[in-house]
Amino acid sequence: MLSYDIEIRNTDSHKIYDKSTNKRINEGNSVKIGNHVWLGMRAVILKGVNIDDNSIVAGGSIVTKDVMSNTIVSGNPAKQIKENVYWTREEVMQYKIEEDASLNA
Template identity: 50%
Template sequence: MKPDVSKIYPRMNDNTICYLKNIIKNPNIIIGDFTFYHDFVDPKGFEKRNVLYHYPVNHDRLIIGKFCSIACGAKFLFNASNHTMSSLSTYPFPIFPEWDENVLVAEAWDNKGDIVIGNDVWIGYEAVIMAGVHIGDGVIIGTQAVVTKDVPPYAIVGGVPAKKIRKRFDDSVIDILQEVKWWDWDIDKIRENLQAIRSADLRRLQEVVTENK
């Protein structure tokens, strides 16, 4: 049976896992193919319960790549969760028009930009990703980690605030994986070479890239 990226629930008789791309309605949330979210109650509530302080007035985006695994309770906290630190007061005066009707609401917080997640990223249970953070391909984020800074490809991070525990692979392996980018292959090619991906057969993955040049 060929994988069907158009499904909401990819597993038969299992409504706890959904392909996020097929349930998102907000145009500022961009999800790659086969990225899934697991939730013990209802994964279809992801946009409301997990993407927080994501107000249209700020125009910030959540961008998540392909083949990511997002565990229950993971949260993405956007810029409007911040209070400005450039003012003498952290009180968000701009969100209350009775103080000054001419001030823009978005001036109440410091804008750190989009949250960008790479491909093949595993985000652990109840992890929190803060506004402006960029996470590279192949990263693993530990349970209940709070990620406040960018994470390089294929790093494992954990803790509060999250810190790098170690690299998943040697730099030479990471370089090959970043060149191969198997997640961008078509479905048939991934299926044909799935054993090579799962068994870390880098030579075969490089051969596939060479064959298609």
Template identity: 45%
Template sequence: MFNVLKKIWNTIQSQSKERGIYITFLMNLSHVIGIIRAIFYKLLYVKGMKSSIFSLQANSRIEIFNKKSKVRIGKFVYIRKNASIRIDFSGQLDIEDYVFINDNCNINCVNRIRIGKHTKIAPNVCINDHDHNYKGEDRDHLLRGEVIIGENVWIGANVVILRDTVIGDNSIVAAGSVVKGDIPSNTLYMNKRENKFVHYPAKVMRDTV
């Protein structure tokens, strides 16, 4: 505990020199409020959620919809604003230490999702371990799988991660990618993009205005 407090104090001193005392105060006040919100959710879901110290910023929420659902959140996880984390059925969500989740991210877990230590997730990322069974071939309306994200992974903005995906340690997923399947460790993954231009006479545009 002493080492943690010492680290916090040193960080505040460093921030004060770089940002100014007032801005540092506001920023750390936001962190404190985020920790209080995280404690609230831990108390709300006392049976389904295990966690250490983490921060849950404004308008972000954790929803556990089933007594079989379990969530574990490691120490110093930081979840920014407007994130939605939902766990249902027998879902097992494991967010390990020092994970950073940016604004407007969505995590939907009905089976298993694990996010490894020191992984950083950019804004507007969507992670799902299931699909809807639109073919209706059996009673279950969901097709369930797993999403395993390794340690020290960087997930770019607007990425969609689908069920049955494994992302190896130290990998980077480029912004805007759709991911399904295995990504080896120490790999940069990106979807191929092609620009397509369709030209039309100016008269067509004038007629539609």
């Protein structure tokens, strides 16, 4: 499941070279995203990352390393914050509306 404004980058966009060898030092690399993965809003997935099945990337996270299955990662850079989890697409739509007494005055 993908939220909005996600970036998946398999390159750094511009080439960078070692001045002494003229060798490129920032080659691109594939990104692999497994099955049943939830990417939160504004998550950024960088080159070379593998995201295993059933994992969750919290919104706003910048993922620079692999994500193991059934884990939640969060932060910049993203770090594992919980393991042995799973998620469903079932929406949580329970809101409790409390009456504001000042509105009845």
